[in-house]
Amino acid sequence: MGLLESIHAPQDLHKLDTDELIILAQEIRQEMIDVVSKNGGHLAPNLGVVELTLALHRTFDCPCDKIVWDVGHQTYVHKLLTGRLNQFKTIRQFQGLSGFPKRAESACDCFETGHSSTSISAAVGFAKARDVLKEGHNVVAVIGDGAMTGGMAYEALNHAGHTKTNMIVVLNDNEMSISPNVGAMSSYLNRLRADPRYDKRKEDIEYLLKRIPIIGKQVAKAVAKAKDSLKYLLVPGLIFEELGFTYLGPIDGHDQALVEQLLNQAKAKKGPVLVHVVTRKGKGYKPAEDNPDIFHGVGPFDAETGTIIKKSAPPTYTAVFGDTLCSLAKADPKVVAISAAMPGGTGLSEFARQYPERFYDVGIAEQHAVTFAAGLAFGGLKPVVAIYSTFYQRAYDQVLHDVCLQQANVVLAIDRAGVVGDDGPTHHGVFDISIFRIIPNLIFMAPKDENELRHMLYTALQHNGPVALRYPRSVGQGVTMDEPLEEIPIGKAEVLLEGRDVTLIGIGPMVNTCLMAAKELRYRGVEAAVINLRYINPLDRELLLHYARLSKKMITIEDHTLKGGMGSAVLELLEEEGLEGVALERIGYDGFVDQGPISQLHTAHGLSVKGIVQAAERLGLFRRVAGS
């Protein structure tokens, strides 16, 4: 039996001596490599926090003490130490352990995360609740340098420094977001890292001053009074201390004993403390150390060699988007691209390489990305902001107030729209239609395949005013790419198949599911029309009303939540036009969707040929056709 099997709760860690802790760290790394090589997952971030997590769980007493993990993608070690070793093999699988903290999984998961930069806010909340209820536990937020680029982190630091509540922020600094970290804060942390003698130097000077005979103590007092100016002399900036935090560090985050020592020091201090630890992403597994961005979130790979297992497939929508944007940028020097810390994920790496002067990675700052784009647009450029659907939720007011209200010429590329698979409910992009289709002035489209995506991107860049373009996390349909790119008339749907018995209305790749279902329905004697809606806003009212009157039965299908979705838009239209005799079945999600393979999630929620046939059955189509 290995040491890891003997850890049933974090308290068991106290039984281990220094050598055993080193062996345990190795076992944890091996377990994570084995499981992630099969299931996929966030390997590099977790390899980087093994010693830090051990130190945290030896210093603090979970679940009584609260540890809030930012993003939460680095909680595999925490899961292994908090009684979930036996289920670890199921991580990220359908009905398995989540890849992120889950309150329902363990009392040690005190706060759920997935989206970045929330941990300090939540921790201030935990700390203030403790103060009000006169409890005495510790509260710790663990945040990466990448997550530290998100605006919420500063709002929370500002508040924490003001409240002076007892809490600890552990800044896990590995110089990486998913890609190398960017921004002025990142440069500031670099300077702190380059000056590891900060704490020592401060103590040394105070000690030396005290040793000057007679006047020494007075001088030391004067120095304490003039602490601020001394600090300025010793360390450039000191942002955190200025915000009301005691700053400790930076120290080597892989020296578990040292981290433990510093955490104990932090625990003993009053008020908010920031502990700065420096770690290496991918630590202990060479392929991940060499390519921390690739192993940040990785699919299955060969554990021996680190070779990623790739299946040959058509290019992804994301890749087609990136390629198309590169060629459109070649023809139009006003086209610029913006990413919020995800140049690789959004397919913009090649754009960044080809047009470094026209590419902006703003950090994990979706709100800033969108408002920045509005400024660029009014300044005369044509910005394309590529953000995942789930992270666009962060920038709602910026889309509404800064882009659409002012009719800024911004293209909002909504990547990962629809369910995304193993990352689960924090990452599924199933709310963008509901929240964006109601915004006036926003043209909102979704392509049925990767070729149509190219034409839509072209159309979006020709249009004067804001345009949103949603596409999924998946490979394309393998269709032929046609040239030249042409504008798709705004607000015009496409009829792919005629039929009088029922109208199937699809959006995005669900159009293909409609076409397959139409074949199945025809086989059963039902003639279905298939409409590729193309535009969620504006709707092709005329065409939809024509088919509503013709077939009297309609089925909408969308990789999106039902409430407020595309089907709701069609319902509103029918209601507005008083078409009471038309029956409509809507297919989509109801509530938060679990994790699991995308195709399995689609099937489970009726986004399939079978689901459409069942909807047709609910509409009484087979009865009517059989009886006619």
Ligand SMILES: Cc1ncc(C[n+]2csc(CCOP(=O)(O)OP(=O)(O)O)c2C)c(N)n1
């Ligand atoms: C609001 C939001 N935007 C983007 C992401 C995607 N994302 C996940 S982890 C990550 C980088 C985080 O870097 P850091 O906090 O330094 O943690 P590390 O992975 O380096 O340990 C990003 C951009 C996210 N989770 N949330």
